[in-house]
Amino acid sequence: MKYADEFRDKEIALGLAKAIRSEADSQRPYRFMEFCGGHTHAISRYGLEDMLPKNVRMIHGPGCPVCVLPAGRIDMAIRLAERPEVILCIYGDLMRVPGSQGASLLKAKARGGDIRMVYSTVDAIRIAEQNLEREVVFFAIGFETTTPPTAVVIRLAEKKRLGNFTVFCNHVLTPPAMQNILESPDIRNIGRVEIDGFVGPAHVSIVIGTEPYEFCAEEFGRPVVISGFEPLDMMQAILMLVRQVNEHRHQVENQYSRAVTREGNLRAKEEVSDILEPRDQFEWRGLGLVPYSGLKLKRTYARFDAEIRFGMNELRVADNPACECGMILRGVKKPVDCKLFGTVCMPETPMGSCMVSCEGACAAHWTYGRFRDHQQRRAS
Amino acid sequence: MKYADEFRDKEIALGLAKAIRSEADSQRPYRFMEFCGGHTHAISRYGLEDMLPKNVRMIHGPGCPVCVLPAGRIDMAIRLAERPEVILCIYGDLMRVPGSQGASLLKAKARGGDIRMVYSTVDAIRIAEQNLEREVVFFAIGFETTTPPTAVVIRLAEKKRLGNFTVFCNHVLTPPAMQNILESPDIRNIGRVEIDGFVGPAHVSIVIGTEPYEFCAEEFGRPVVISGFEPLDMMQAILMLVRQVNEHRHQVENQYSRAVTREGNLRAKEEVSDILEPRDQFEWRGLGLVPYSGLKLKRTYARFDAEIRFGMNELRVADNPACECGMILRGVKKPVDCKLFGTVCMPETPMGSCMVSCEGACAAHWTYGRFRDHQQRRAS
Amino acid sequence: MCLAIPAEVTRLLPDDTAVVSIDGVSKEISVALIENLAVGDYVIIHVGYALTKIDPEEARRTLELLRELSTEGQGVVQ
Amino acid sequence: MCLAIPAEVTRLLPDDTAVVSIDGVSKEISVALIENLAVGDYVIIHVGYALTKIDPEEARRTLELLRELSTEGQGVVQ
Amino acid sequence: MKAHQRKLDIKNGCIDLSHGSGGRAMSQLISGLFHEAFGNEWLARGNDQSAFDVGGGRMVMTTDGYVVSPLFFPGGNIGSLAVHGTVNDIAMAGARPLYLSASFIIEEGFRFSDLKRIAESIGEAARVAGVYIITGDTKVVERGKADGLYISTAGVGVLTDGLDLSAEKARVGDRVLISGTLGDHGVAIMSKRQNLAFETDVVSDSASLHDLVAEMVAAGRKGIRLMRDPTRGGFAATLNEIAHQSGVGFRLQEETIPVKPAVAAACELLGLDPLYVANEGKLVAIVSPDVAEGVLAAMKAHPLGRDSADVGEAVADDHHFVQMTTSFGGGRIVDWLSGEQLPRIC
Amino acid sequence: MKAHQRKLDIKNGCIDLSHGSGGRAMSQLISGLFHEAFGNEWLARGNDQSAFDVGGGRMVMTTDGYVVSPLFFPGGNIGSLAVHGTVNDIAMAGARPLYLSASFIIEEGFRFSDLKRIAESIGEAARVAGVYIITGDTKVVERGKADGLYISTAGVGVLTDGLDLSAEKARVGDRVLISGTLGDHGVAIMSKRQNLAFETDVVSDSASLHDLVAEMVAAGRKGIRLMRDPTRGGFAATLNEIAHQSGVGFRLQEETIPVKPAVAAACELLGLDPLYVANEGKLVAIVSPDVAEGVLAAMKAHPLGRDSADVGEAVADDHHFVQMTTSFGGGRIVDWLSGEQLPRIC
């Protein structure tokens, strides 16, 4: 795969690893949060942590838009899927996301809900055209990366005058979440854990550009390096962060320049802003209510809004009180600090957002970190 | 089974058989048509022909309301079942009745038609209540016996204000068919085969009484004995016919007096005449168009008439020209006179009405008569 | 052939329905077409409807006649 | 993680669609979000949509830098 | 930290697609539900196949798919049926059934509690029959792509000594024996079909017949030509098949054929003929006339053969007709079933 | 007058309920379509079971249900798959597959022409594998109660000499061999799923592996601990099961694991991992280190093992982790699959 394989070269990686080791000051810790599950995935998929010096520690951020979806929104979708007229179209990732009391869309499907997995928003439109006597609802979810395809099909449904297609909008925005983490009392006041810098999203940034992260550098004094998802991209980004820390800089730098620009994809941004607008607040699993962090359909597109069409009531389900996701997402605690980890909460039966997707911090620790702990125990 | 077992007594039967043998004039033939498939069935089920003298021959009449249904009506029903909104409710007998070119409701079901077997008209109403978003059509068929239950549920649907229930009415009347047979040129003019008397319907007569057969006795000079369906009933009826012939009488006599009266079931007749009325003509497989031999819904119940609701076009399909059903139904030919019998036309692949139901003359000969032929060949 | 069989009424239910019994098999049927039905009556049932009551006296008489005819027949020397 | 991969555009189709190829796998995608696309361009695809064109010059430069950084690292004595 | 899972919620839980996808949910279902119900040393090894020792010689193999509706019926359920049916097909060769395989195709949404009851019935039926379910498979399909649960079982057994029962072996003069009343299973099933619903205390005859067969073989030895269990299509279909395959006809005596009054009544009600209704715990044996009496006596002495009867004989007939002398004294043909046997109005 | 029927209209006809009801339509379907496709002396006898001779000793039995969608895919169809899958489960015990049973559950409306193609594939796959379909069963279910066709096959084979391959036999130090590229079957199937539709020339690897196994056994004898075909859940699920059952861990070397570029690309596209994608013509063998080289050479010499590789070893590990050193140089765990492997956006 061109533009992928070159960035997975082991030899170059070894050199980069040495460069990081030599440039990182062994007298201080470097705590970098990778905001994005894509980076978390690359870390575990390629075993990057093994290649970093001990004092360079990666903190797994809110991960992915799927796992931060709160149980209440899943419950709302399940209620929708229980309506006999509704066909609920979802991305495959959503199947196992837990609602309240062990519910999930997978189980709702087993119990008779007409829930269909789609690969693309275009598939949902096709299903609506083929089932004119039914109500087809697309469960839209995703960061800024996944939002433009939703906007595109809402416009398409309008053009095709499809009366049976609506969108249950759950799109979320990354910069407000980053801000929330930085403003968290645990970090700013209690100060138990510091984040020394951010590895910034790759594909989100393709759409929104690097500019939205400048607040982070400016207001919170944290360096940000936008990084591609290939392992060499990440190692370069880590080296760039080490250098900024060493040089007491806090700028937004762009490692992923082959795909990301400062302004992002203008056409995609316009498509989104034509049709969607921020909600006053949106709930994130683990983070709670975050201001201006979610999107909804604009008033002029209300007829495509499933929440309006079906008079859906907002449901709120309290996270399991023992779940430490909030602390973990903010880098304050580690998965093993959670009493539920590995006993009640496992990939097949996730309790919190960090276990839901394989990119979540707890899931990553389950598949990867347990092994590291184990290696370390064996070594000691 | 009380009122059944007593009428299946072998010892009494042997005595009756002897009585028939002794009373029948061995110098002349007695050719009696049993109009009803129920009698045909009793003949084969109990092996009655073996017990009659050679000169007393039974001719199988139009048999049953299912097998006389013409291919065109089946094609109409198949078209209906192909409509996605329609659930077609049928009696099990209809499944295999052939439409044109090998079509059947069984195959239409296999190809996706939502065709459901019901035991009673009440089941069809229940299905309509459970599927309010669909159109439930009850395929009504049957002689006068089966007509009152259809009338009852049309009234029930009206009472329940069921807007999605209609009836595809194929009810037929027996006296016009008997008249048609008696007026057939083969019998009256060409005179190749004579019918010396009729074994009259059992259960049809429960509803309509014995009175409607009086024309047969009076106008056509043929004796009629209404007979129960148990084997002793039939043997008694045959003896009664032999006596009428011997005594040159032609009256309507009632062997089945435990269930049949001269006027029939008044309530049932009223129920039917409130809701249904005769068609000008109706096609019978094998007999062709027979005047005033079918029923349709009255104008005031038009909203329950599937033919009106769905704008169903009357379809006519010519019977297979080689099929001799018409001649067989009139007693002019026998199944073995048909070139298709046992080669192309068999119970699994019936061509004509006489093979469709197991009570048809050809089907009866297939399951029973082949064996007699065979015994006779062996004996000779 | 208008398949129909005799059955004994064992219970009267609302809405013109009743339970009938045939040799240990019982079934709910419609009696909308029958008047003055009582438990213990025998009816002829067809497609889930009672079509008529059986007249026990007529049945007895028919059976008697059948036996007579049969005995006459048995007596015949052929 | 916004799963997305680089793919080569092999055919432009009407209605803002195109066929892309990834190591012998080809798939029809939407290019409604991209301007001025040509066959031979590489795009990043996500949920069946092209999100951006890859800038080959920037890619070359990044790789060159990676090699340099790596060589610097290799030169380090630890 | 050993990987473990929350227990299956048997009471409230149900099958979803993850239970068929080869992951941990599936392995938990298999070990927590199936193995518990019919666990044995073979299954415990957790292989995709199981090895077993045989004395050598000649074996028989059979399979049947079970798609019965409803899944639970008076006298059994799809699980016990899937054991009995396959054990019987082995037994009909005169073989001793040994090992069974079970392949489950489950519709998503199927309740664990029902699955457990069915699995337990399999285990129980296997124990009673003295056979082992030594290998199995589980697939889960989407809603609307099954009818709750389908089971296919296959089985193997050993033939001890030179017995070769086969459908072509009936000879003119042979006797036709049946092991009891006909139609019980079919009537029990139909009584629970939603659209037919009638009340009866007829229960399915579903049972394993290999022990009865062993007694018959002991009594009849070489005189037994063949045996068949008259399942789908009933006694009539079975006898027509045999007639066809052996090139003979049959002549039956209706009054010797045992049918329960309630079964006869239900058949009259629905317009069916008990000779065409399915049995799951009866057999038809064609035996040479010299051993007929002894075999029949052995059958009657067995609890599953108490109502056994000699119902007719094989006759020379180029047409391979199955004829019957009716209890009324006449004759009729008992033909193949045409199409499905459906309840009728006419 | 011999009872005969109009021929099945293979071109235009389809299954209706009468083809499953035990009457003449069913017998015609079986003799006219199935027997023609995989006819042999056993089926010809028309019994509900078949008897066969075995040399005695030890046998293996297995079953699998096949519910693949779509039924026809690049490189095969449900019929060939139903033979290969069951032959392979026998072969994985080191046994020689002999006889198969086949149970068909068919949805009404299924086209005769498709059924014939599938039956012919079964016949062909059986011939190539040298096995016989000696007994079968056909059930027809109503529309909406299946997905066209399900097949359950069971199979038996003989173990010649004291071979006892089993999942609990892996020992620390053993080598992990795989017989070729991973994920081909799953990707070929997914490429034809309506909602994923992508174009690739990857074809299913579906094949019978017993001959390859025979070569391996000849080369490795007692050094072979166990073999498995990594079907549902792929190589990852298989190795985790073995780890669990043998109480060991595994350490794999990613760069030694063969994956076709197009399979890797399709997996990237869908967010899947080839290690979890199904194979139907590959095996995993755990062998003692002393025979590993010889067995691998034997595998590579066989047409179905050309791309075989030694991909890792069994290690002591109380957690039974399957670890992998990535081609990038790091380490990761290859865990069980959680739930279904679904195409993802994240």
Ligand code: SF4
């Ligand atoms: S292990 Fe589970 S419950 Fe605990 S913090 Fe992680 S996701 Fe939450």
Ligand code: SF4
């Ligand atoms: S055998 Fe068939 S074609 Fe011939 S008359 Fe009878 S029904 Fe008609």
Ligand SMILES: [Mg+2]
């Ligand atoms: Mg079988």
Ligand SMILES: [Mg+2]
């Ligand atoms: Mg069987």
Ligand SMILES: [Mg+2]
């Ligand atoms: Mg399996």
Ligand SMILES: [Mg+2]
């Ligand atoms: Mg279903």
Ligand SMILES: [Mg+2]
């Ligand atoms: Mg059998």
Ligand SMILES: [Mg+2]
């Ligand atoms: Mg198996």
Ligand SMILES: [Mg+2]
């Ligand atoms: Mg297998």
Ligand SMILES: [Mg+2]
């Ligand atoms: Mg069978």
Ligand SMILES: [Mg+2]
């Ligand atoms: Mg279907």
Ligand SMILES: [Mg+2]
């Ligand atoms: Mg296997």
